[in-house]
Amino acid sequence: xxxxxxxxxxxxxxxxxxxxxxxxxxxxxxxxxxxxxxxxxxxxxxxxxxxxxxxxxxxxxxxxxxxxxxxxxxxxxxxxxxxxxxxxxxxxxxxxxxxxxxxxxxxxxxxxxxxxxxxxxxxxxxxxxxxxxxxxxxxxxxxxxxxxxxxxxxxxxxxxxxxxxxxxxxxxxxxxxxxxxxxxxxxxxxxxxxxxxxxxxxxxxxxxxxxxxxxxxxxxxxxxxxxxxxxxxxxxxxxxxxxxxxxxxxxxxxxxxxxxxxxxxxxxxxxxxxxxxxxxxxxxxxxxxxxxxxxxxxxxxxxxxxxxxxxxxxxxxxxxxxxxxxxxxxxxxxxxxxxxxxxxxxxxxxxxxxxxxxxxxxxxxxxxxxxxxxxxxxxxxxxxxxxxxxxxxxxxxxxxxxxxxxxxxxxxxxxxx
Numbered sequence: 001x002x003x004x005x006x007x008x009x010x011x012x013x014x015x016x017x018x019x020x021x022x023x024x025x026x027x028x029x030x031x032x033x034x035x036x037x038x039x040x041x042x043x044x045x046x047x048x049x050x051x052x053x054x055x056x057x058x059x060x061x062x063x064x065x066x067x068x069x070x071x072x073x074x075x076x077x078x079x080x081x082x083x084x085x086x087x088x089x090x091x092x093x094x095x096x097x098x099x100x101x102x103x104x105x106x107x108x109x110x111x112x113x114x115x116x117x118x119x120x121x122x123x124x125x126x127x128x129x130x131x132x133x134x135x136x137x138x139x140x141x142x143x144x145x146x147x148x149x150x151x152x153x154x155x156x157x158x159x160x161x162x163x164x165x166x167x168x169x170x171x172x173x174x175x176x177x178x179x180x181x182x183x184x185x186x187x188x189x190x191x192x193x194x195x196x197x198x199x200x201x202x203x204x205x206x207x208x209x210x211x212x213x214x215x216x217x218x219x220x221x222x223x224x225x226x227x228x229x230x231x232x233x234x235x236x237x238x239x240x241x242x243x244x245x246x247x248x249x250x251x252x253x254x255x256x257x258x259x260x261x262x263x264x265x266x267x268x269x270x271x272x273x274x275x276x277x278x279x280x281x282x283x284x285x286x287x288x289x290x291x292x293x294x295x296x297x298x299x300x301x302x303x304x305x306x307x308x309x310x311x312x313x314x315x316x317x318x319x320x321x322x323x324x325x326x327x328x329x330x331x332x333x334x335x336x337x338x339x340x341x342x343x344x345x346x347x348x349x350x351x352x353x354x355x356x357x358x359x360x361x362x363x364x365x366x367x368x369x370x371x372x373x374x375x376x377x378x379x380x381x382x383x384x385x386x387x388x389x390x391x392x393x394x395x396x397x398x399x400x401x402x403x404x405x406x407x408x409x410x411x412x413x414x415x416x417x
Contacts, residue, residue, distance in 0.1 A: 007070030011289035022304035036358020228411030327389035336374035344404035
């Protein structure tokens with residue numbers, strides 16, 4: 001098999017690397033990919049994710065068995081629809097199914113319709129009406145811009161003034177190009193991520209994971225796309241996962257069929273364990289980043305065969321590691337998620353028990369990898385315990401020259417409490 005992965009980040013690096021592990025696979029291409037992927041034998045092609053016709057031509061001319069779509073914006077742009085219209089095998093939700101992610105208001109409608117537990121909420125397009133509602137509810141309160149915003153369209157406002165400022169930015173200052181906000185009650189509890197491979201009415205669960213969104217140690221600083229993760233979440237009872245599957249995953253999968261939007265792809269539920277049980281914070285229509293980089297290394301079965309079977313309506317046999325934990329720490333450009341410099345030299349690729357997944361990198365004129373984005377690379381390893389994995393990764397990070405870069409020093413600490 002020859003396979004194509006759409007995207008260029010650490011998530012796509014992990015997907016492509018795992019697909020390439022299969023003895024049935026002769027080549028994995030990434031479009032457009034990044035320069036770091038090449039070190040793992042992944043072939044990058046200079047076609048951007050919005051060039052659908054060029055990607056379709058590449059798939060046809062190179063006899064690609066199936067395509068795996070990574071990024072949310074590609075899904076929201078209808079890349080799966082275009083591939084399917086061309087008669088190609090592709091893994092990801094259609095544009096209408098992916099609306100679970102690209103419209104937070106639509107996701108709330110689905111949750112309301114099918115009784116899925118989530119925060120109390122209301123949608124507004126008028127600032128004055130939203131302001132009146134926010135002032136009546138008080139803080140803390142959560143404000144979400146309706147649509148994709150590269151992880152920056154949500155604020156957990158600790159004051160009413162902060163909530164109003166963000167809401168004004170969205171509705172009156174056009175900060176994200178969005179015309180609606182969803183105002184939600186603040187939910188208290190521990191967050192975790194739950195992923196499923198879905199093909200219409202069939203779904204297959206993955207190990208749990210926990211992301212770390214804040215930029216700095218002890219969950220301080222601004223929200224980012226994710227500064228690290230670990231899988232599974234050892235202190236999360238299986239009963240909680242079982243409840244989430246029954247009350248969240250299953251109703252949504254079946255609900256999307258009822259709505260005439262059958263779902264194929266990764267269903268990503270961002271959840272929070274409240275005193276009333278697990279509730280939905282948000283849905284995403286693709287793998288998470290950096291969760292992918294700690295979940296896929298735990299897959300024992302042949303990922304490429306699993307995906308081929310799933311797309312062919314055969315029952316895939318997913319097999320996962322049972323013991324231990326997999327941990328990943330993101331190394332980012334100083335200043336991220338705000339302004340940051342590019343062209344900073346990054347350390348050599350790690351070897352042995354530590355895997356490097358590249359994201360915001362490019363190669364300079366001498367072939368040296370340098371920074372080209374906010375999140376630059378992630379180091380991942382597996383060990384018996386979170387503490388053991390932390391010791392391995394942080395020892396390696398301390399030995400690296402991370403001038404111009406930064407990372408959190410507490411990824412996984414919640415599991416050690």
